[in-house]
Amino acid sequence: MSTVSDLTAHTGYWLRMVSNAVSQDFARKVSDEGVTVAEWTFMRALYDAKAMAPSALAEKMGMTKGAISKLADRLLEKGLLARTDNPDDKRAHSLSLTDAGRTKVPVLAALADMNDAEYFDVLTREEHETLDRILKALVERRGLRTPPVD
């Protein structure tokens, strides 16, 4: 017998295989709309919040301030995001979606819905529900809090 386990012996292997496939499919879909998955997550967060400070977004998305700045730069160039000064604290900025940005969110959300439905429709309803339940249990019991970006 070998002392070296096979890659396929690990749950993490199958998890990544499925997760990467779903993500790559979704990345292709949103890229047709001119954004990356990280940009979509960013826009989705701002859609509810109306306006947020970069630091608050960094906290919410589990990213560094630097990463947020770079993402914001790209979305600004694409005309989907606005950066406004804070009159009370001249160091602070506020990020919000432009009208173009807000218009795009439902389109991207529909792609997300479609992608998920498409990917998991090979499961029975019971399998799908069981998968959701176990994944959420894992997140809860391990205390995971950082939403996935990529």
Place this chain on the structure above:
Amino acid sequence: MSTVSDLTAHTGYWLRMVSNAVSQDFARKVSDEGVTVAEWTFMRALYDAKAMAPSALAEKMGMTKGAISKLADRLLEKGLLARTDNPDDKRAHSLSLTDAGRTKVPVLAALADMNDAEYFDVLTREEHETLDRILKALVERRGLRTPPVD
């Protein structure tokens, strides 16, 4: 009611959240051994095969030839990999692990075992088995074949 679904409404969201957490944890573990997850996958593939052409590895790992070249360069620098000429076809090369490389594989495999056991031990045995079963069913029914790299 909103026309925009929440991010958490998607199975893909929970899947990525768990998958990214497991992968990042594992990346940290193997990085202590001086390799990346992609390098580990590469080494694990060569461990069984003894020697392979870059093109065969690219096919097996679902990567481009260029990506394989870069990975091989790094492993060469670390002394874990050897690149030899093929006497029959002077265009072709053969990649194989050095003794140092072969020695490292069981160490990395043990880390992979530990990481998986650690991560999923918050599940009951039944939950763990069910998760494995559903993930493998998804892979099978969707015809996924590319092993996860990152």
Place this chain on the structure above:
DNA sequence: TATTGTTATACTCTATAACTATA
């Protein structure tokens, strides 16, 4: 001409830290 493999370019995400302006 086609194939093998390397190299070049470019883009995204990640992480760390230096830096600017303001408090």
Place this chain on the structure above:
DNA sequence: TATAGTTATAGAGTATAACAATA
């Protein structure tokens, strides 16, 4: 000094394509 945010740098992964050598 401390904080908010930007900018710089570097590493890793991905993708595409140009390229050299050989078949």
